Amino acid sequence: MAIVKDSGFEALEKLKSTEPPVFLAPSSKSEEARAASQHLFEKLKPYNPKSPFDELLVDGFDAEQIWQQIDMQSQPLLSSLRQEVNRFAKNPEEIRKLGNLTLKVSQKDDVDEMDMDGSESGDDELEANESEGEEEEDEEDEDEDGDEDEEEKNGDNEGIEDEFFKIKELEEFLEDGEAEEYGIDYKNKKGVAKKKKQNLRDDDDEEDDEEDEDDEFGAFAGGDDEEADKLGKAKYTDFFGGKKKETKVKWKDLSEDEAEFENDQGDVKLSTHEKERVKLQSKIEQMEKANLDPKHWTMQGEITAAKRPKNSALEVDLDFEHNARPAPVITEEVTASLEDLIKSRIIEARFDDVQRAPSMPTKAKREAKEMDESKSKKGLAEVYEDEYVRTANPAFAPTTFSDELKKEASMLFKNLCLKLDALSHFHFTPKPVIEEMSIQTNVPAIAMEEVAPVAVSDATMLAPEEIFSGKGDIKDESELTQEERKRRRAKKKRKFKAESAKEPVKKARDATTVAGSEGL
């Protein structure tokens, strides 16, 4: 065991001494690293009863597997340690007890180791933290560091408190300093004081732990722990509180200066001014952040549909010009007004009817020459001859078919007109001039010679004497005596007999001829 431990310790030493860049490349340090991790694993084993491994198996295992083993050990260890820390935070007196215990425990093991551990705790811590930043084989180291830190914390009181340095003295000193600076007896340290302590560095962890119970800034306590872990990454910010922190510090300095006179609260809460300041600051931060972020799509100027989220235009109240008048809203008043208008118009009879536009006066349609589908009777020469004659000498031109038709039509119409005039009135109407010469019979000479009525009644046709000669004594029927009536009847009979005598003779003659012929 001792040999192993020694080898493990030596390995640690070697690792410590190597330059950091060596770790970046695969090198022979793997053996040493394995030995070192084994060593550390064994060290931590007593504190972790649940660990399934007795020792770290490194032969033939690759980094991932080794890491897993370490992880398995360290996970429950971490949680238990956290609990312990919380416990100590509540009950600081127990730390002393624990310190003694650990001292005893360590004494049981290897005093040298513990001393060395203790002396080199700081160095180890630093270097361990430094090597944390390296990637390859130092996953184990990280855990080692974690383990170391926790180990340290438990035993750190013992380690730190030497003849030169006492924690309590440190505390008192710090308190005095603060009191001087602020003129107030500080029992409860504020964040600024803490920051100052942090600036002093290294072993503030315990004090912070101790003050955890009074600590209003639990965050800072956590932060302190983290910072202690990250000593390897010590930066300007760690030492000088960072720019933000500084400003905060400054603000708080000022505020505390101002708040000196107001300090009745005695609690960690900010004064109203500080609160305003904080609010303003947050607002400013917000606005700055908003300025840095990309603008909302509505503020970006010309946007296409692809550049804005889907359906986003519906959510925004867009404003653009409508060139068309919006449709009129139909209300009762509108309809009432319309109806009144209609009624008044009807009463006035002022209908704005659309007038049919007068059509243009068209030219008279040309005489549509009828398409003659029969063989033309004239030869071509005659056709041209007729055409020529028509153009040259219209008088002698023979009438065309259309002309004859026209003539016939006109004749018919004239006759019709004549008859109609005659029917419509027996008054004098002048005789229409007809060019034709025709023999008129039964027209008295008076009609020919004079312009006389066309239709003449029977009364005028014959002379009175022609109608009745009027010989002898004319008597009306009622005036006749009986004898005269008998005489008239006898006369009638004689006439009738005479006429009938002629006819039978004729009939007889006809009959005889017929009979005669038949006989033959």
Next chain:
Amino acid sequence: MAESTQMEVETATQTAPLPAKPTFKPLKAHEMSDGKVQFRKISVPPNRYSPLKKAWLDIYTPIYDQMKVDIRMNLKGRKVELKTRADTPDISNLQKSADFVHAFMLGFDIPDAISLLRMDELYVESFEIKDVKTLKGEHLSRAIGRLSGKGGKTRFAIENSTKTRIVIADSRIHILGAFTNIKVARSSLCSLIMGSPAGKVYSKLRNVSARLNE
């Protein structure tokens, strides 16, 4: 000033008088080709042989009497021969007579062909249906039928409206008439060959002929 002008006039009259412009009588047909006689020979197709025999006198009389051109029929060679006489007034008479006889040979009637003798501006144009559109067999027959129409009415309609005479001989078409009229008749015939219905052709004809006859 006035004297100078008078002087000029006097000087002009004093110059020697130019000879009188010669006047020539128009050449007779006989004299035109240095006293030689001119001939025209028109061959007779076999289908026109008997119509020629029937209408021989109608052909002979106007040519011999009015055109003053000698005409005879060469039976052996199946040709009609024309010859200028001494008293043929104009050389164009011979040509006109030749055209007249040729028109008769194509198939035109005598009264129609006589118009060639009487008018100068009449021409005969011939073309074939295949010049317009390549048609074979039934299509050709149908096209010819379309051209003539039922009882020839389409053809007569074109003839009457355009003042032309048309002869359709199988796939050959001859048109006799004035130049513009021939064009109209030809276009309507072509549209008929291409396949347009008769009614369409009639309507077009009506429009065009109305314009022609103005």
